[in-house]
Amino acid sequence: MKRISILLAAATSFAVPACSSDSTNPGNEPQPDAGVTGDEWDQLLGQREVDFNAALRIAALRLTGDLPTMEEITRVASAPEEGKRAEYEAIVRDYLERPSFARQIFYFWRDTFKMGENTELDRAPAFAAQLSVENRSYLELFTATENTCPTFDEGAATFTPANCPGNAPTAGVLTDPGAMKHFFGNFAFRRVAWVQETFDCAKFPIEISETPTDVGGASPYIGVWPFQSISGLATGRVDFLDVSAVVCANCHQSINHIAPLFANFDQNGVYQNQIAVPTPLDGAPLAQRTDYLPEGEGTAWRFGVPAPDLPSLGAAIAADPDVAKCGVARVWNWALGKTDIVDTLQEVPVETIQTQLDQFIANGHKMKDLIFAVYTSDDFVKF
């Protein structure tokens, strides 16, 4: 959970004085407010005012994909000050029950998963949307064992439950054939990156030791796994222990412990009884388990979190507190109009979403409740 907040704070504290030496205000510097304590950013936050009609417009556009009606606008605008929040919340609750919300949340998940718009690629977004519409647990994305490949009728806004085709073990969207096909690539590494970035909101390297180790490279190995826990040329055909250019193991310590679990899905996303992904070696031969890990080394979600198969990987992901935080942060960024949390580094400090995160965890990770909490939060209704 440490992630980057400390560094961001440090960077900011250096950045502002270092890059704004001009004593005149360049135009984008916040101005202090004598009535508000804290630094300039706290002061700006303190200067925001509640505007339920502005919030209603945004909520309507995001949750229903359309403008609020005049009747809704007027209900909020004409309510007495003390009654505006109640009117606003009642309308948001109504939005969440509409068919248009089912469509909007389906589009949200398409965007989140970077997949959709054909039958195969719509199943995972449809399953996530169904969990949201039915106010089920977010963790089912990783742990559900049946009906994880529903179809969604956009016109009627209805879901038709269905199991995924094929004979793969089932672990929510982690075993979705469409996702496996869409993110096919050498060694199944693209699938691992998709899972990591979508559900943990951070790129590799993700497991960082506080005591870097000299492994003979220009820079030290910073991983938490033993350096030799992944394959090099002694056990495999690709040298993941190479340090001549960069320390590959910094990322591959984690990637190689996950990827074999996704390696049985072939290029069409069909689960096979053996590894079915290629390598980038001459002739693109299929990967072998020893290419990833030495004999006897088990697969895992993280160091100390073994995952011998896909359902146990799903369970491990569901138990990772960073994954719940990531889910809340993604909904938060959607509501606040942010670009992608990973691609554009729109980080959400845990302090920002602590209230919603605590409720989410305490309330069984229910999706619709989370969305309501975010769209009615103090930050959402202030401008």
Added chain:
Amino acid sequence: MTHVGYKTILVASLGVLAAGCTSSEIPVDEEGNTPPPGSTVGSEDNTFSHDNTTISPWELVDRLTKEGPPRYTSRVHSCPKVRYRTFGNVLASVGVNVGNNTNLSAGQLYRTGGNAMGAPNFANRIRENIAITTSGASRAFDIFAAAAPEIIAAVPTLERCQINGQPAALFNSLDQCEASGITCIIGVPAQATHLDLCNLTIQRASTPEVGKRLAVAALMAAAYTCE
């Protein structure tokens, strides 16, 4: 175990900033986390040439300096463009025929504007781009300009804009702007400034009809720059 995302960028950024923003050298990753962009372009002898592009540290520092730290930015609304599908819904909601095939009609401009307006490209694993771009904003403004006559004609008949059965109106018989119609098309209660700008646009136009079209297009463009 710690759990670090883009530490490298910021470590690099700090190093550069400590030099007083004068260094033109590429930042060095002193901690050896994520390798700098381009450094994994290699061969089978080392890195197998895989992509590790990430956000530029210069862009990140620039953003932090201008917009503030995440503890601030995460708590305030951003200004994303209106999503492509939502844009179509809004057009239909204010009376525009988005199925219109007439060349350069609002509907035709919308339906052929997906690429310019940042619609998603899932076949290539690309999300919808919700950042405001020149191409997207230009196309949106073109659509609103083309849509204005349809909107003016439709607003008095739109059920969504009615209160207690009373229709909204954009203009009165004196060619003055009305709050109810503006509220209907922008989605928030019209303020005095909306009415002032609307009336001024009509007054300064060559004819009231041209002014009305300009006023509606301008109001829509302003209201839908951000979702």
